[in-house]
Amino acid sequence: MNTLEFTAFVGAGALLAGFLGSLTGLGGGVVIVPLLTLVFGVDIRYAIGVALISVIATSSGAAAAYVREGYSNVRVAMFLEIATTVGALVGAAVALHLRVSVIAILFGLVLIYSAYASIRQNPYPTEDLGPDRIASWLRMDSTYPTPNGLQSYHVRGVPLGFGLMFGAGALSGLLGIGSGAVKVLAMDKAMKLPFKVSTTTSNFMIGVTAAASAGIYLSRGYVDPGLAMPVMLGVLAGSLAGARVLAVAQVRVLRLVFSIVIGFLAIEMIYNGLTGKL
């Protein structure tokens, strides 16, 4: 196979991944790594480097839209990004010393969780527990737009949220994913943010977390331009297309199907990791 053919195939795969990822919210990195390693036989280190790039690309594009609509909480994002960035640096540093098969197994496990979390979209019922001392001191309380005007909310559980965000960042640096699922979990359940605020703020933060790890991977030589080019462009084009279609799509069914596929990919990754094939 020559370079042009390979680029076209990878680009097409990335396009599909970006399209489905934006429709189901299951993100880029989570799909790109299995796609490259299982379908194209790419070494997982190349795959993770490229996946981080695609995560930055898609999340920055999406975040632009969410911020404009007034849902994301910039202060929460900025404060928690301290935790995610440190986590990402630690994760990237640890990844250097981990065996590739261990990373593959870890990836498979996270993949299963992501798929499961995606189906079980069970937002924590928003009950206002009143102001929290730390959150008030950090001026995190805010509002979000609803059909009836701006709805205010309080933020709670800052230390726990901070700790969880460190974990999310570490996973991102370790596996090349955006860790959106963990971020949303932290903000929704631990910090009691309204669900839509959690998801949009998470999207807002993902790019920064991935950028922290991506810089390290690039300087380590894990990011190959011949591979990154079709993946980045394909994923971008795919997610742009997906955003257009989102309004009319049957997201529920898609998400279910996609989660099942991801589940199988996860099992295969774990299996390959265990048998030393990856």
Place this chain on the structure above:
Amino acid sequence: MGSALQQSDQRIDEILGRLLRTGVALAALVVFVGGAVYLNRHYLPVTNYHVFQGEPPELRTISGILRESLAFRGRGLIQLGLLILIATPVARVAFSVFAFLYQGDRKYVLFTLVVLGLLVFSLLGGCG
């Protein structure tokens, strides 16, 4: 939170959004151009990605990437586009420093500077 703060938050959010979009678009353009140059030699057999070798040093450092780009080499240009992409969220954080300064929010100027510092540290290669 007063409504004046909310309004300036809103304005800042809009600029942030545009900054992100511009960064991604510029990065994509550079990667595309680099890709075109790279694919010009499309008859070559594809790199064996199954075996991990790591990239040559000139594609791993900022100075090396700039040199390769100025020489109009496809792979160097692609790496340059990727650098621009990685720099986009970093630029967003840098902008937030000014936004918080403008709002007189000293706590968040500090928090944002910490994040910015960590990001720059990683871009310079971290400690790996």
